[in-house]
Amino acid sequence: MADTCSSVKQLVKELIDSDDVVIFSKTTCPFCIAAKKVFDDLHQVYTAVELNKRDDGDTIQTILEQITGARTVPRVFVRGECLGGCSDIKELYASGKLVEILKAK
Template identity: 45%
Template sequence: MVAIEQLVKEAINNNKVAVFSKSYCPYCSKAKNVFKELGQEFYVIELDQDDKGSAIQQYLAQLTGQRTVPNIFINGEHIGGCDSLLAIKSSGKLVKLLNN
């Protein structure tokens, strides 16, 4: 579990935007498209395509209390899922967060 914890923390801390996703999830696609539309690079781990995906998702649930995907972090801060991302986008806070 230490390796999983380290992998997750490195993904979160070494990238402005980290998205833990599943390739077939429509909410994940919608969230990733928000970043693409803004021209924002993001790091993604597709949990359904990674052999450690279920362990990563389990650790994320412990870390954030969120069991669902997408699980999004910006500047090391847990944002939440797609609905949370869309809410901060419509409030204008997303662009400010990305420019920090």
């Protein structure tokens, strides 16, 4: 089991590093849908990792909890940094800070 966990941890790290914006999500979650809509409205390309479509989704969610302190989805990462979940993204968007974060390279 430890081997599986460390390989999934490595996979999560690779997924987070794979794109500027990575959203760990579930296709049926209204909060995930709302968070992705914010990025869609900004015409911001992102990678969505749909945990309910993956055999290792539960393990990934547990690893995200270890990394971020929260097990809930969505978990949104911008350039490797977790910005939080749906309410965090909506708050950043409303304040204009999300656009600043996305523009900063």
